[in-house]
Amino acid sequence: MGERVDLSSTVGSLAFPNPVMTASGTAGHGVELADYVDLASLGAVVVKSLSADPWAGNPAPRVHQTPAGMINSVGLQGPGIAVWAADNLPALIDSGARVVVSIWGRSIDDYRRAAELCASLPPEVVAVEVNVSCPNVEDRHQMFAHDPASTRAVVEATSEAGRPRWAKLSPNVTDIVSIAAAAQEAGAEAVTLTNTLMGMVINTESRRPLLGGGGGGLSGPAMHAVAVRAVYDVHAALEDLPIIGVGGVTSADDAIEFMLAGAAAIQVGTANFADPRTTARVLDGIHDWCRKKQVTRSRDLVGAAHDDA
Numbered sequence: 641m642g643e644r645v646d647l648s649s650t651v652g653s654l655a656f657p658n659p660v661m662t663a664s665g666t667a668g669h670g671v672e673l674a675d676y677v678d679l680a681s682l683g684a685v686v687v688k689s690l691s692a693d694p695w696a697g698n699p700a701p702r703v704h705q706t707p708a709g710m711i712n713s714v715g716l717q718g719p720g721i722a723v724w725a726a727d728n729l730p731a732l733i734d735s736g737a738r739v740v741v742s743i744w745g746r747s748i749d750d751y752r753r754a755a756e757l758c759a760s761l762p763p764e765v766v767a768v769e770v771n772v773s774c775p776n777v778e779d780r781h782q783m784f785a786h787d788p789a790s791t792r793a794v795v796e797a798t799s800e801a802g803r804p805r806w807a808k809l810s811p812n813v814t815d816i817v818s819i820a821a822a823a824q825e826a827g828a829e830a831v832t833l834t835n836t837l838m839g840m841v842i843n844t845e846s847r848r849p850l851l852g853g854g855g856g857g858l859s860g861p862a863m864h865a866v867a868v869r870a871v872y873d874v875h876a877a878l879e880d881l882p883i884i885g886v887g888g889v890t891s892a893d894d895a896i897e898f899m900l901a902g903a904a905a906i907q908v909g910t911a912n913f914a915d916p917r918t919t920a921r922v923l924d925g926i927h928d929w930c931r932k933k934q935v936t937r938s939r940d941l942v943g944a945a946h947d948d949a
Contacts, residue, residue: 652829663909680736709860864888875902892925
């Protein structure tokens with residue numbers, strides 16, 4: 641079959657030329673991947689999470705390779721939204737990329753202030769990904785994304801962002817469906833599933849945690865099956881809620897697996913550190929897979945694993 645495959649994707653009210661995006665935290669704050677990938681060719685570039693204020697992040701060491709991925713405790717280091725908008729965003733816009741800004745906070749008010757700063761960003765910033773998987777300083781025993789009420793409060797607080805919001809949720813919960821439903825009820829147009837798994841590596845020589853922040857987030861192929869399950873379960877329960885699948889995508893097969901589970905789009909994350917050309921390779925691979933399987937529109941794959949289930 642020689643005809644070209646229609647890779648266009650829709651996430652809520654937004655249309656993208658294809659379903660492949662970078663994952664927040666793995667492609668920098670700007671055009672760091674531009675030497676390896678035509679950023680305009682991707683569905684979108686999701687930048688590293690930003691808060692209303694500059695944040696120094698966690699002490700070193702921050703990143704460690706694991707047998708099937710990596711664990712990190714970077715701590716959401718960033719320059720703050722205003723500085724990013726002045727210093728990094730112009731080059732991203734010049735590259736032709738569709739930009740998704742990821743925001744985070746340590747309190748409900750932090751999220752509110754971050755969203756208000758997003759409202760004045762240029763239209764090339766097409767969406768705000770609300771990283772709900774952050775420690776809640778108002779309740780140190782949990783993250784916002786570990787509870788439907790906290791998730792709802794965060795999403796509601798970001799209502800002034802001035803563009804569609806996607807809630808990025810945590811896999812470290814027993815009932816991710818109820819949390820996704822809370823995000824949708826609070827105004828999220830989509831959910832990003834999922835953030836990293838909580839983990840730890842201990843240095844057997846020093847007998848202490850290896851990362852400077854103690855524990856960290858496990859990402860990469862080790863968590864792919866966990867994220868696929870989250871996408872599948874949420875799509876089964878909330879079929880009208882768009883999903884962006886993320887976690888351990890290293891190949892077109894990984895991306896298509898997410899789409900079959902119910903994801904309208906996918907993000908490539910940890911694989912960018914091993915090979916910064918991965919997003920382009922995954923995008924080309926989806927096209928080739930569809931052509932070989934005589935799939936003329938990739939969006940027809942979304943949720944197909946649920947057919948006749």
